[in-house]
Amino acid sequence: MITRRTLMATAAVAFGTLAAFSAAAQETVKIGLVLPMTGPFASTGRQVEAGVKAYMALNGDTVAGKKIEIVLRDDASVADQTRRIAQELVVNDGVKMLMGFGLTPLAMSVAPVLNQAKIPAIITSATTSAIMPQSPYYVRTSMGGPQSAVPVATWAVQNNVKRVVTLVSDYGPGIDIEQGFTNQFKKEGGTIVEAVRVPLANPDFAPFLQRVRDSKPDAVFVFVPSGVGSLFMKQFIERGLADAGIKLIGTGDITDDDLLNGIGPAAKGVITGHFYSALHDSPENKAFVAQVKKASNNMRPNFMSVGGYDAMTLAYMALKKTNGDTDGTKLVEAMKGASWTSPRGPIAIDPATRDIVQDIYMREVKEVNGELYNVEFATYPKIRDPNAK
Numbered sequence: 076m077i078t079r080r081t082l083m084a085t086a087a088v089a090f091g092t093l094a095a096f097s098a099a100a101q102e103t104v105k106i107g108l109v110l111p112m113t114g115p116f117a118s119t120g121r122q123v124e125a126g127v128k129a130y131m132a133l134n135g136d137t138v139a140g141k142k143i144e145i146v147l148r149d150d151a152s153v154a155d156q157t158r159r160i161a162q163e164l165v166v167n168d169g170v171k172m173l174m175g176f177g178l179t180p181l182a183m184s185v186a187p188v189l190n191q192a193k194i195p196a197i198i199t200s201a202t203t204s205a206i207m208p209q210s211p212y213y214v215r216t217s218m219g220g221p222q223s224a225v226p227v228a229t230w231a232v233q234n235n236v237k238r239v240v241t242l243v244s245d246y247g248p249g250i251d252i253e254q255g256f257t258n259q260f261k262k263e264g265g266t267i268v269e270a271v272r273v274p275l276a277n278p279d280f281a282p283f284l285q286r287v288r289d290s291k292p293d294a295v296f297v298f299v300p301s302g303v304g305s306l307f308m309k310q311f312i313e314r315g316l317a318d319a320g321i322k323l324i325g326t327g328d329i330t331d332d333d334l335l336n337g338i339g340p341a342a343k344g345v346i347t348g349h350f351y352s353a354l355h356d357s358p359e360n361k362a363f364v365a366q367v368k369k370a371s372n373n374m375r376p377n378f379m380s381v382g383g384y385d386a387m388t389l390a391y392m393a394l395k396k397t398n399g400d401t402d403g404t405k406l407v408e409a410m411k412g413a414s415w416t417s418p419r420g421p422i423a424i425d426p427a428t429r430d431i432v433q434d435i436y437m438r439e440v441k442e443v444n445g446e447l448y449n450v451e452f453a454t455y456p457k458i459r460d461p462n463a464k
């Protein structure tokens with residue numbers, strides 16, 4: 076016999092079940108974004124944050140029934156702070172993923188946190204090859220440094236550049252990139268005249284550039300962090316290397332989109348290899364660039380920004396694949412083998428290494444509509460980090 080009390084009890088159970096489903100549907104998934112927002116590498120943090128925000132502006136803040144909340148923390152490029160912040164985000168804020176890490180030591184510092192907490196960390200910026208083996212929870216959407224150097228070496232030999240001096244900043248990414256270029260250049264039949272390494276802190280390139288000029292190579296291959304690219308370019312001109320007929324080739328860091336107009340005419344004609352140009356011709360990139368400019372005081376996005384955008388793409392894809400399950404091991408498994416069309420072009424996550432596979436473009440700095448851009452003119456498809464294991 077159905078009584079009023081029975082009906083009320085049934086309704087209460089149904090309402091409670093509905094409320095539980097509603098609460099589950101509205102559950103918030105927190106992602107910890109750890110970036111250098113102050114200090115010498117603040118431009119990296121600003122760009123990555125802009126990329127993250129652009130993705131959410133274009134794709135919404137909900138995926139697989141879960142609301143996404145970004146918890147941004149500034150580590151000021153200090154590794155001890157990076158690790159402490161990562162621990163606090165996991166323990167106190169309950170984040171289910173970490174993201175960011177502007178430099179190699181910062182990314183490396185969180186490996187013990189990841190291994191203990193068993194949550195993914197998507198690397199948006201750091202590039203040293205040695206990072207990835209430190210934890211099975213690292214996944215990368217920036218690049219492995221040698222990825223951009225290898226095609227430059229191939230292109231150089233194919234374009235009658237046979238004798239090269241390498242000049243790199245003396246730290247992990249610089250050494251990786253030097254090795255990647257050198258190995259490929261020699262394999263293609265080129266000769267390394269001299270290998271020059273410049274101190275990372277407060278560099279004065281003048282004496283090193285004089286050594287380059289005295290060696291009389293066909294070209295100098297350069298990697299320096301993007302923030303000091305303008306200083307390098309200025310001293311390259313002042314020391315008369317261009318007038319001496321020495322070509323300047325390198326990775327895209329030296330002609331960073333964010334700083335290119337500030338470098339000025341000295342950058343024109345410089346040939347670089349990299350995975351992203353703000354002028355990349357695709358609908359995905361046009362939408363991305365427009366959104367970043369709209370939201371960030373007309374700032375031009377660079378390769379750091381697209382690393383943040385793609386980190387969010389990967390996070391959303393993983394949550395869709397797990398149907399909203401935030402178990403860290405399941406999320407990493409969902410990320411392996413993922414592929415999509417980024418603003419930079421087609422990319423994928425190698426299931427064996429969790430590292431990015433992407434096209435590398437050869438570019439020349441040219442003036443376009445009154446501004447300087449890296450204009451792509453050749454594509455080397457599906458490049459992997461040759462050091463990835």
